[in-house]
Amino acid sequence: MRKPKGKTNTIRFSSNKEVDFIKWLDVFMERYGMSYGEFLELPIPTFYALSELIIKENKKPPGK
Amino acid sequence: MVKPSKDKEIKMEQRDIEKFRKHMGLGKTMKIKNQDGTEDEFYFKPLGCQFLPDFMLLATLLDYSGSQKAELREMKNKVKVGKSTKEELDRKYDLFDDLNSQKMLEGNNATLIVSLVEEMVTNSYPELDDETKKAFILNNFSSLQTVLFELNEGAKSEVDDKVLKKIEQVKAARRNA
Numbered sequence: 522m523r524k525p526k527g528k529t530n531t532i533r534f535s536s537n538k539e540v541d542f543i544k545w546l547d548v549f550m551e552r553y554g555m556s557y558g559e560f561l562e563l564p565i566p567t568f569y570a571l572s573e574l575i576i577k578e579n580k581k582p583p584g585k
Numbered sequence: 586m587v588k589p590s591k592d593k594e595i596k597m598e599q600r601d602i603e604k605f606r607k608h609m610g611l612g613k614t615m616k617i618k619n620q621d622g623t624e625d626e627f628y629f630k631p632l633g634c635q636f637l638p639d640f641m642l643l644a645t646l647l648d649y650s651g652s653q654k655a656e657l658r659e660m661k662n663k664v665k666v667g668k669s670t671k672e673e674l675d676r677k678y679d680l681f682d683d684l685n686s687q688k689m690l691e692g693n694n695a696t697l698i699v700s701l702v703e704e705m706v707t708n709s710y711p712e713l714d715d716e717t718k719k720a721f722i723l724n725n726f727s728s729l730q731t732v733l734f735e736l737n738e739g740a741k742s743e744v745d746d747k748v749l750k751k752i753e754q755v756k757a758a759r760r761n762a
Contacts, residue, residue, distance in 0.1 A: 532641065542641070564631040565640065565737040 534569065538576050548575065612709075613736045615728055629709045631736045636704065639697055640737055702729045705736070 532542045549568070550560055552575055560568075612631065616624045632640075699722075706718055706729070713721075722729060 561633060561635040563634045565634060565637055566631050568634050568637065 534573055534576060545572070613732050615725075615732050617725065617728070627709075629705055629732055629736060632701065632705055632708065636701060636737075639701060643694065643697065643701075698730060698733070699726075702726065702733055705729070705733055 530542045531539050532545060533539045546560070549555070549572060550557065553571065555563075563571075612628050615627045615629060617627070618624055702722055703718070706713065706722060710718075
């Protein structure tokens with residue numbers, strides 16, 4: 522996948538969390554055990570919904 | 586709750602998987618009115634993540650236009666001027682609004698939107714022949730464009746302002762050439 526045009530290449534989610542797109546891809550694929558090919562086929566809204574889930578998980582206190 | 590034993594595992598076929606995908610609530614329906622008052626319904630599926638960078642770029646341009654508009658609105662409200670100047674500012678503000686919509690259809694942006702709309706229609710109706718597809722897109726482009734953005738909502742990104750300003754400068758220079 523080519524990088525999004527621009528300098529900072531950050532992606533923003535509805536929870537206002539802003540992350541580096543390329544780094545986020547690694548986190549995302551690792552979390553869901555997804556290959557790059559599987560990621561490319563994933564519908565865009567599903568990617569956003571699943572990303573929001575990761576953000577929510579990370580907000581939870583440790584051990585919960 | 587009774588758990589299905591391993592030997593009773595449901596074998597899923599491709600069409601079953603399609604059924605699940607269809608009811609994941611991801612698609613969007615577009616209605617077009619007929620002359621007799623009835624409506625035709627079209628169902629469009631969202632695009633895959635391979636198109637994510639394109640959406641990020643378009644969404645950034647929309648965001649950027651939005652922030653410019655907000656600045657202009659703020660400026661307009663702050664300025665204390667006579668009635669004629671106020672009217673002139675109002676006129677410029679409305680003009681900016683029109684230009685803002687047109688901006689999305691400029692040069693490469695237009696090509697990108699058209700290709701994404703085409704991809705969405707192809708993805709949703711793969712059996713549609715090229716000629717019908719092109720005529721359909723041409724006649725319903727505005728509605729399809731709205732569906733495209735609503736369907737893939739959330740695709741927002743931030744790109745360095747300097748890069749966007751440079752793009753604007755290049756575009757302006759090209760227009761004036």
